[in-house]
Amino acid sequence: MAERKKILLRLDPKVHDALARWAGDELRSTNAQIEFLLRRSLTDAGRLPRDVGALPRRGRPPKQDADGAGGAGGETPEDAPPPEDAPPPGTDGRPPPEDGGAREPPGPRGSRGGPRQP
Template identity: 45%
Template structure:
């Protein structure tokens, strides 16, 4: 069962306990990929699920930069 896609601003937060050596390895991998540890964990989980045949919608990219200006005719 595939869950419905959530808007990018609505992300599930939860505590995760990791072995310090595992965290350090993820941190090194994240630095090598220019990602945060959180983004690296998410990427690794998506890759592992894909190898198991679990289909997911591609992640929605966060919007970057300034929001568009609103035209105020005042």
């Protein structure tokens, strides 16, 4: 892959703030949002070169097996079907509390739920 160009871009602070908010809404960095918008504008105007590379994928790369290959069948975590015993999306898999009340969200990893020790 060719090295990406680095440019200095001067923007009105309010324009930058609006771009940063929009990027956050779409879970992109401000830089990725600017590139996305530039590519879309070039495509709409019919000026995006045919040999331009695709946008880099966002997020963490798929986990590699010991042999360096991706997951089973080359599936990425987004493409892989959930396991048969997986809880429904948006739940933690535990049955609801018997009193019908809301359950507190789990604490940080390794937390036992007790008071903090100094």
